[in-house]
Amino acid sequence: MTDEQQAPDPPVFDAVVVGAGPAGASAALALARAGRSVVMVERGPFPGAKNVYGGVVYGRVLDEVIPHWWEQVPVQRWVVRRSTMILTDTQAVTLDVRSQAWGAQPYNGMTVFRADFDSWLAQHAIDAGARLLTSTVATGLLRDGSGRICGVRTDRPGGDLRARVVIACDGVNSFLAKEAGLLPRADATHMTLGAKEVLALPAGVIEERFGLGPHEGLDIEAVGGTAGVPGGGFLYTNRDSVSVGVVVSLNGLAASGRRPEDLIASFKAHPGIASYLKGAEVKEYSAHLIPEGGYSTMPELATDGLLVAGDAAAMTLAAGIWLEGVNFAIGAGLEAGRAAATAIGTGDVSAAGLSGYRRALEASFVLRDHKRLRLAPDLVLSDRMQQQYTKVLCDIAEDLFTVTNPQPKPGLVRIMRRVLRRHRVRWRDLARDGLDTARTFR
Amino acid sequence: MGRWADISFEARMATVEFRVSERAHIVVDSDVCRSCTTKVCVHACPADLFAPTADGGILFNYEQCFECGTCYMVCNSEGAISWTYPDGGHGVVFRHG
Numbered sequence A: 001m002t003d004e005q006q007a008p009d010p011p012v013f014d015a016v017v018v019g020a021g022p023a024g025a026s027a028a029l030a031l032a033r034a035g036r037s038v039v040m041v042e043r044g045p046f047p048g049a050k051n052v053y054g055g056v057v058y059g060r061v062l063d064e065v066i067p068h069w070w071e072q073v074p075v076q077r078w079v080v081r082r083s084t085m086i087l088t089d090t091q092a093v094t095l096d097v098r099s100q101a102w103g104a105q106p107y108n109g110m111t112v113f114r115a116d117f118d119s120w121l122a123q124h125a126i127d128a129g130a131r132l133l134t135s136t137v138a139t140g141l142l143r144d145g146s147g148r149i150c151g152v153r154t155d156r157p158g159g160d161l162r163a164r165v166v167i168a169c170d171g172v173n174s175f176l177a178k179e180a181g182l183l184p185r186a187d188a189t190h191m192t193l194g195a196k197e198v199l200a201l202p203a204g205v206i207e208e209r210f211g212l213g214p215h216e217g218l219d220i221e222a223v224g225g226t227a228g229v230p231g232g233g234f235l236y237t238n239r240d241s242v243s244v245g246v247v248v249s250l251n252g253l254a255a256s257g258r259r260p261e262d263l264i265a266s267f268k269a270h271p272g273i274a275s276y277l278k279g280a281e282v283k284e285y286s287a288h289l290i291p292e293g294g295y296s297t298m299p300e301l302a303t304d305g306l307l308v309a310g311d312a313a314a315m316t317l318a319a320g321i322w323l324e325g326v327n328f329a330i331g332a333g334l335e336a337g338r339a340a341a342t343a344i345g346t347g348d349v350s351a352a353g354l355s356g357y358r359r360a361l362e363a364s365f366v367l368r369d370h371k372r373l374r375l376a377p378d379l380v381l382s383d384r385m386q387q388q389y390t391k392v393l394c395d396i397a398e399d400l401f402t403v404t405n406p407q408p409k410p411g412l413v414r415i416m417r418r419v420l421r422r423h424r425v426r427w428r429d430l431a432r433d434g435l436d437t438a439r440t441f442r
Numbered sequence B: 001m002g003r004w005a006d007i008s009f010e011a012r013m014a015t016v017e018f019r020v021s022e023r024a025h026i027v028v029d030s031d032v033c034r035s036c037t038t039k040v041c042v043h044a045c046p047a048d049l050f051a052p053t054a055d056g057g058i059l060f061n062y063e064q065c066f067e068c069g070t071c072y073m074v075c076n077s078e079g080a081i082s083w084t085y086p087d088g089g090h091g092v093v094f095r096h097g
């Protein structure tokens, strides 16, 4: 039997979605809701088994697809307090924001473990009619006689899965997008490594230490505190544990000669962090890459028979004070599923037929936020931001509140002049970077 | 630094569940590594799986791998690392990721 003589096998599924993370589960949910046959292929034994993040999901993107999601989501704590810290070795300047509104409907951020959250979201897709194949690796793309993508190979015996559309939701290392020629083989410049420890702490201790009520959580994001390696640290409260870790530039890590767990130790030992963690023992250590390049590093999002969504398409928004990927993956997955369903309906699953995906993302927060903040990743990881300005800001704050009687107060301008000179920052650079920052975050 | 920070690397890795596969999903060609001057994989791998050998090569053990991709991203010697995912259902299982 040869392919040329026979018509190609009819597709078994309308769509195969690779990866049952937030992007994949959302794509499958949208397809199933549109009445399409769809199968999710997940290499882990259950959704979320392979996935690591910091710890906070912003759930509003779910409002339109899972009404009252907050009543059933496997939440750890609702984040009502968010601290952004600028750290040097011995200093900290913190912006501490608290809002009780975030702890009630419609809610804002929640801490949740990926093993729980990803399984929960995938179950919604299954309930809508999607199928889930766990413990299965998609090992490559299937192409028909004309070279068009028409399914995936898997590592199951006889495991080819044919489909009209393949949606690659296979995360940051996306070997499917690489095979399709959409992503470079390796791109250390635009990657950061996240390394994390989950530390056990009794719920009562967490609430006392962090000033929280029973279901309330705290989210700390820090710039610096990573022993000079460009990046920062994080601390999130779960019900009876805290997630603590660092996110560092991959090239910076490579050049530093430091080990990831040493950088976690540095962050944990910072005087602004250490006392929070007293007595907390490690329950789990983990690590994962983040595609931080943002808009300018995104691949083509559609080719003939293939869509790419979530981290596979570099959709994590990493803009210093924000680190959001799950909500972007959900937003993109839903649009990918809808666009695929529409294209299947019209019978045109070519790149042109699937182009509604990109148009929908352009109109949604996914590409609008990314476009607006496209300069942020470079700015945030730049040397001046990382090395000089953290010190400048901490020194200015320290000098402002240091009382040097009998000398009178020096005044802010004098302090700034002194601090800038100390760290060899020129006013001109400061003005330019200030403008860049304003433009970046406008 | 308090006592809680002093966890050995072995104890650290013992907190993670691995369903070890028969097949090594990552293979390192020590011959290529011998001419590598940076050996960045050795300190960058969060699971500390790359051990330098006396003859200038690398001894690699795939069993406790996070499947993160750091090593192939930072390695700049073509052909040193053959990287795949473990077979379905095998490898790391995170409970608190």
Ligand SMILES: Cc1cc2nc3c(=O)[nH]c(=O)nc-3n(C[C@H](O)[C@H](O)[C@H](O)COP(=O)(O)OP(=O)(O)OC[C@H]3O[C@@H](n4cnc5c(N)ncnc54)[C@H](O)[C@@H]3O)c2cc1C
Pocket: A018, A019, A020, A021, A022, A023, A024, A041, A042, A043, A044, A047, A048, A049, A050, A051, A052, A053, A054, A055, A056, A057, A058, A136, A137, A138, A139, A169, A170, A171, A172, A175, A193, A194, A195, A196, A247, A288, A289, A290, A309, A310, A311, A312, A315, A316, A323, A324, A325, A326, A327, A329, B085
């Ligand atoms: C340290 C760290 C901290 C972060 N903090 C946050 C945060 O606080 N908030 C936030 O919103 N985001 C955060 N992110 C980003 C967030 O984790 C990602 O953006 C999000 O997980 C992307 O979802 P996804 O579905 O695209 O990919 P993933 O979640 O990576 O899912 C991909 C899925 O595909 C599967 N898969 C991959 N290849 C194959 C294959 N060949 N065959 C079968 N299955 C396959 C994987 O097992 C996985 O389940 C963080 C990331 C890291 C690493």
Ligand code: SF4
Pocket: B028, B032, B033, B034, B036, B037, B038, B039, B040, B041, B042, B050, B058, B074, B075, B076, B077, B080, B081
């Ligand atoms: S794996 Fe790559 S980085 Fe590591 S020693 Fe070999 S060639 Fe060098």
Ligand code: SF4
Pocket: B026, B044, B045, B046, B047, B048, B049, B064, B065, B066, B067, B068, B069, B070, B071, B072
């Ligand atoms: S994938 Fe990650 S954990 Fe595994 S060997 Fe490479 S760097 Fe180490």
